Amino acid sequence: MPKIFGREPALLLALVAAVVNGLPGLGVDLTSGEQAALNTAAATVVAIAIAVIVHDGLGAAILGLIQALGSLVIGFGFHWNTEQQAAVMLIATAAVAVWTRTQVTAPVPAKAPLPPLTAVSGDAYGG
Template sequence: MRIFGREPVYILAFIAIVLKLSSAYGLEVTNEQQGAIMAVLSLVVAAVNALVLRNGAAGAAIVNLAQGALALFLAFGLHMAAEQQALWMMAVEGAVALVLHREVTAPVSVLPVEQRSSVKPAPPQAV
C-alpha cells in the first residue's frame, strides 16, 4: 500500500523527524506525547492497511486504533478513571462487533455432520 506514492513507513519516519525538530525549536511536546502521537499514527496506518487489504483484521485494527487514541488523549492530560477507560473500550469493541459481525466468518471448513439434521423427520402418515 502506498500513501502519496510513498510507503507508510517513510511517511511515519518523516513525521517523527518533524515532531522532534519542532519540539527542539519550541513546540511544547514531551517525549511521552511524541511517542503517543507516533503510536496512533502507526495504528492509523495499520487500520487502513487492514481495511484496504481485506485480510480479516479490520476489527482488531480498529480496536487497537481506539486504544491508541485513548492513550494519546491521556498523554495530553485527559483525566479518566480506569473504569471509564474500560467502559469506552467496551463501547468501541461492541460497536465493531455489531458492524463487522455479519461480515466475518470462521476460517474452518463445514463438517458433514453440520450439513444434515441428526433428528430424522417422521414419515408422512395416511389419513
C-alpha cells in the same frame, strides 16, 4: 507490502516521527510523553490504512485506533481513571463485534439440514 500515497508505510511513519520529534526544536512545547502519544497515533492510523488496503483485520485495527486515541488524549492531560478507560474499550469492542458480525461470512457453507425422522415398522429389535 501495500503502499500508502505511493510510499511504504515505514517511510511515512519515519517522516511523522521526525516531524514530531523535531517540533520542540522549533519551539513547540511537547513533552516526551506527548511525542510518544503522537507517534503512536500516527502508527495506528497507518495500521488502519493497511488493514483497509488488504481487507483484513479491520476490526482489530479500529480497536487499536481507539486505544491509541485514548492514549493520545490522556498524554495531553485528559484525566481518565482505569475504570473509565476500560468502559470505553468495552463499549468500543462490543460495537466493533456487532459491526464485524455483519461483515463476515463463513468460509464453508452451512451443513445441509438432516432429513426428517421417519417411523420404522416393527419393534426396536428388528422384529
